[in-house]
Amino acid sequence: MSLPHLADPAGRYRTMRLIRSFEELALEWVRSGLVVGGTHPYSGQEAVAVGVCAALDPADQLTSTHRGHGHVLAKGADPGRLLAELLGRVGGLNGGRGGSMHAADFSLGILGANGIVGAGAPIAVGAAWAARRRGEPTVVASFFGDGALNQGVLLESLNLASIWRAPVVFVCENNGYATTLPAASAVGGSACGRAAAFGIPAETVDGMDVEAVRAAAERAVRRARSGGGPSFLECLTYRFEAHHTMERRFRLTYRTAEEVASWRERDPLASSPVAGLPEAAAIDREVVELLSTAAEFALTSAEPDPATATDHLYASGLRPRSGAAL
Amino acid sequence: MSLPHLADPAGRYRTMRLIRSFEELALEWVRSGLVVGGTHPYSGQEAVAVGVCAALDPADQLTSTHRGHGHVLAKGADPGRLLAELLGRVGGLNGGRGGSMHAADFSLGILGANGIVGAGAPIAVGAAWAARRRGEPTVVASFFGDGALNQGVLLESLNLASIWRAPVVFVCENNGYATTLPAASAVGGSACGRAAAFGIPAETVDGMDVEAVRAAAERAVRRARSGGGPSFLECLTYRFEAHHTMERRFRLTYRTAEEVASWRERDPLASSPVAGLPEAAAIDREVVELLSTAAEFALTSAEPDPATATDHLYASGLRPRSGAAL
Amino acid sequence: MTLLSYAKAMNRALADALEADPAVCVFGEDVGAGLAGLTLGLQQRFGAERVVDVPLSEQAFTSAGIGAALNGMRPVVELQIPSLLFLVFEQLANQAHKFSLMTGGQARVPLTVVVPGSGSRSGWAGQHSDHPYGLFAHVGIKTLAPATPTDAYGLLSSAVRDDDPVVLFAPAGALGVREDVTAPLVPVPIGEARIHRPGSDVTVVAVGHLVHQALAVAEELADEVSVEVLDPRTLYPLDRSALVESLGRTGRLVVVDDSNRFAGFAAEVLAVAAEECRLLAPPRRVTRPDGAVLPFARALDRALQPGPEQLRDAVRAVLK
Amino acid sequence: MTLLSYAKAMNRALADALEADPAVCVFGEDVGAGLAGLTLGLQQRFGAERVVDVPLSEQAFTSAGIGAALNGMRPVVELQIPSLLFLVFEQLANQAHKFSLMTGGQARVPLTVVVPGSGSRSGWAGQHSDHPYGLFAHVGIKTLAPATPTDAYGLLSSAVRDDDPVVLFAPAGALGVREDVTAPLVPVPIGEARIHRPGSDVTVVAVGHLVHQALAVAEELADEVSVEVLDPRTLYPLDRSALVESLGRTGRLVVVDDSNRFAGFAAEVLAVAAEECRLLAPPRRVTRPDGAVLPFARALDRALQPGPEQLRDAVRAVLK
């Protein structure tokens, strides 16, 4: 019982288109000042989120990253509520408390984007361990970038998942750079070699090909669900935009125009089996519609009341002492 | 110009004997209450410290661990001053401020034992990087246990050393256990596999054979000194005593008597080329003499004055505010 | 008479929690062997799937505790050394503590971290002798420091049931304390102070094992001055009303706190007193020095910890 | 008139340090691109071997800084986010800070850690908006929070030359401040406060970017009350004599500090005042709430930071 909206190539194309258009809208809203603080655009990497989520069941879970919109949307989050979150409105996924970097929807198994590189991986391992202990068939996908391969806690997590045989699918989105640092000069050895060294089956796939990602993810999910333990997928991909929207203030030279162009030619939307068919045009129109409703929802959602600023600080209900003078 | 006291098999035997006898004396002093807090005995692992240090030059450096007496003595530290350190006396290597877990002698390139597992490795990488930057031919040996293989910072350090081609020799003393946890159930994959995955040449050697360790260490040191970057040695070894002297308070069953006995049969002192020769007996007597002088020195060294308790807290000389009422 | 030791009380609290709720589990190094006392016998009783020996990966297993908590478990993480809390500071302060607010209340992280043997254990030297409870109180994580066996039982029980992350410090100096336990052991609410000894001249706020020192000094000075000994038990959230009430009675304040002075727990107590009370004399702190690193040699180690003479001096100073 | 921005002053201090001493080097993420401003142009000028782009391994490269320092270098580590200080807390508090004492004075660790953009940057939310200077002050690491371009230049220069580990917080709220610089830029000694505005009724101790807020409020209230604005500049070690002298003049105290209240920097200032001074009125703190996590939405984020109205109220409260 995989995710219904990703069950066929058309659904996967639709979700990739949704992510792309969502990111374009978000970029517009950042530029116009509607979204404060900026975002890390996912454009170009859609095939990874969609391909992996296509292999998941609704009750499966994921942990995401600073570049999380794609994962959150692919798992099925409402685009209107994600947009509202970017605007910091009460109708947002997190009630406006999280913003782009912390978007979560626990009802859909989205355990949260995370502002700290690598931090999602051990959470995924623990969540997977707990689910298995409780007799639930849950598989947890953990997304992270090539930069995260150099975070100690992520490497510790590979080991922990390995010895626990935790039902985790580690998904490394190797987009070639951690901000400005090329993976080639930051990652000694190879991504898959590292995972394999911890005893985790690992494979590299074309991260611009949604069907290839889905096929590999299905193998990994099947292994996890049947008690075979964790797997590792390195998805070779590329981000079409800046690392972060604020990057446009700098004149950076870490990627050549040619390099960007050559990857844009491999746009995952264009290589979808549905691309070019009349169906695709219909889907594109559908998505425009969907996003305009979503935007409407977000823009009309209320601003939170400053008096509620410490709401939810403690799940137990403890109210913290104020910072104002007595 | 390797370490003169380790230049030949007799010197290496002498140093192994010194370490063994030192540890026996330390154990006695712990039992009698002279040494407060206890120690992590190195007995059984002598071939590793001695074999590796035999490949180092006097100006080379090392970082050590909680189980550090062997490394410190092998690099040439004065046993009297190390004993005085265990007693917390002013004549100790660290003036009594460090104790067993922090013994250091910077004049000999001993950058310190460390109470935190894995913490020495990045310090070694930075020290090696700095030496190379300053045009010095220094090689840094970094000792750690099998338990440290699961510490994030150590794994990060392997990567950093690899991409920096830092002149470091990583020495993993795999004694089969991290306290009570068998390496087999804690380490996914293999030690050497991990290092190799970061792009570091790795080999496993018999850590009970001082000459084998030395030969492997010489290859690694040569590679480092000639600009070839880091190497990794996994030395298969065993600790003959408890993890920590306090262990004797517990009735622990994580190692069988047979297992301990089978490793004791492979005592590195017995397999030294010098063992059994008349020379060995002379050396043994020499070491008894040496240690008795060392003990005398330590026992007669003064207790530190409590008024000096915050001395050296700040290298700049800042004196901290006292904790007593005004 | 049933004498219960502090260490045994902790062990019993954990056993009772494991017994009562299948969601409770334990992650820690050498917990099967029970080296730290906290888990002695528990793996045998509850199985290695609930009392889990983990590799030396504190960051990963602490965060795995968060993940498990998100999926309905109530993990207890044991750390063998107080300074391992530094190693997992990111996981506790930046992840566990922030999840509830950042998700707009979708998530809760009922994670308990226990250090069975915090502060100085003579001879363990610089990296094993810290008492960093002030750090957790500052970032706003519930922070407990029980002084007695019944409070150790009661606060650990409450911590495991609490829906937020909690860090519990079991001071090495208190592990050997024994208490005659007649009443049944019960949970102690988080956030409630306890007056161990009523008095009318001076309030001595004492933390953890120093409660016993404070009681001894109070007894010793009984002819001279009437000392009230207040044990906050929970350092954060602080029971401010108990503090303010006590100071209303005594008008004088000494805090004895085995951690670094600067911006530590004692500073907060003095600050609250300054804001909310009218003291009759300037308050005093007895603490470690600023920025203290405990040297190995026993005499040096002791010189940096609050001692009874210093407390005596402080009590006399506020009486002047 | 030469207008120098805070960000540019930091950049210049680092350039001058690299120029003056070949032992100075920089480790950080994206320092070649100079994304955070601190290192802009420096890799081009001093080479990638001295201004080193490092992988996302904060723990390893911070500790590598320690190792390099032990071998004679003076590394400057740049961290992009204040909460990355949590991630390297072990390396700073348990290794760098303790080396000198634990080795009996054999070693020194001249390591400078800089966070160019601490505190809240609107829209960066819960994990990117911390101001954890109190943690470092508590453990005893030299902790700086310059408010102006000249102090940023001067304190960063002193930090790099200091023989101990130093953490420098450059508040995001101050990075845009510009100053007319006529006198040459010089080092500012660590541990010396600065009185930005003399006054006789109330001492406002303000930290970092809040110095500017305090000055604005002081000006605004000038007809009503004479406010002295004291900028500690160095949070640890605190210039206690400057504080005590100021309070001797004014007798009233307000601290405005953009960090969590409980056991924070402001608590220490109140504690010192209580111990060493006779105040005419209870002191006040204006801080973040206890345990604050800054929510994303701008109005919520602002609601948790000290604002000018709160400072005004506090000044009026101590005058009552």
Ligand SMILES: Cc1ncc(C[n+]2csc(CCOP(=O)(O)OP(=O)(O)O)c2C)c(N)n1
């Ligand atoms: C531990 C940590 N270090 C640094 C940062 C700042 N930072 C945010 S994203 C990023 C680059 C991440 O690169 P990668 O993992 O490859 O993901 P990508 O941005 O390419 O998707 C950095 C350095 C952070 N958030 N967390």
Ligand SMILES: Cc1ncc(C[n+]2csc(CCOP(=O)(O)OP(=O)(O)O)c2C)c(N)n1
């Ligand atoms: C990071 C860290 N975690 C836990 C400890 C407590 N501890 C000290 S030694 C040790 C076991 C270390 O095992 P290993 O690395 O194999 O070294 P060995 O003791 O076998 O020499 C543990 C858990 C510590 N000192 N540091």
Ligand SMILES: [Mg+2]
């Ligand atoms: Mg990347």
Ligand SMILES: [Mg+2]
């Ligand atoms: Mg071992």
